[in-house]
Amino acid sequence: MQHITGEVWQQLSSAYPSHHALFRATFKHINERYGSTGRHYHNMEHLGQMLTLLAQVRDKVKDPDSLAFAIYFHDIVYKAGSNDNEEKSAAEAAQFLQQLGFSPADIRKVTGWINATKAHQNPDNDPDLNYLLDIDLGILGAPLLSYVEYTRQIRQEYSMFPDLLYNPGRKKVLKHFLNMPFIYKTAAFQQLFEQQARENITWEIGTL
Incomplete structure (x- = not known):
């Protein structure tokens, strides 16, 4: 890259x-x-x-x-x-x-x-x-293994916060995405990443 x-x-x-x-x-x-x-x-x-x-x-x-x-x-x-x-x-x-x-x-x-x-x-x-x-937000629709690595990296960036604080805040952000009619605003990205992004986010919410 x-x-x-x-x-x-x-x-x-x-x-x-x-x-x-x-x-x-x-x-x-x-x-x-x-x-x-x-x-x-x-x-x-x-x-x-x-x-x-x-x-x-x-x-x-x-x-x-x-x-x-x-x-x-x-x-x-x-x-x-x-x-x-x-x-x-x-x-x-x-x-x-x-x-x-x-x-x-x-x-x-x-x-x-x-x-x-x-x-x-x-x-x-x-x-x-x-x-x-x-x-x-392209990373949200990446293959699951890449998304898992992304979640690990984000957690590292917020390592100053304990899970007690981080997890509820992260879950709130993720649920906000799922509640949107579309995560992506353009037809091109909806076609490429929308379904995978929703699967990834649902997986992550289950880990928090």
Whole structure:
């Protein structure tokens, strides 16, 4: 997965030949952040998985490059249990995109997408945001063995909480997903992952 994160970043940078130094420094920063201690799931592997899924639906996305930037930055600030990870991540994205010369409107679009990964809501039904939110939840529909590993990694990230606190909170989140008419917002992801995601979540609830 490390390969695709560097490959896609290089493709993005090719559109900004006068900003290669900025891209090099920022990719180093991305690697340092996503590779920091305590990141068992929200790491470079997670980025690679998301970029792989983006590649599969790229022809359905209106602004795939901006969506890719949102993916790279969406968890650049991550502390388990913190309430402002997305806001801080969006602020870093805004600073980077401003240096690239993005318009204020396009910066607001990308930062809005990043902030939306907090509650996974899309009240304006922005089609590109629907894909970002589905890509972020792609792991829920992974084969069961991969999903089991994901649950272990998430538990490690929240290891500061005892089971007495963690299990009820996790169960509440999972039941919320099951109670939704669809976990995924796009037809493509519903077809690919909806059934498996519901089976995985039901399995995990049974373990808590």
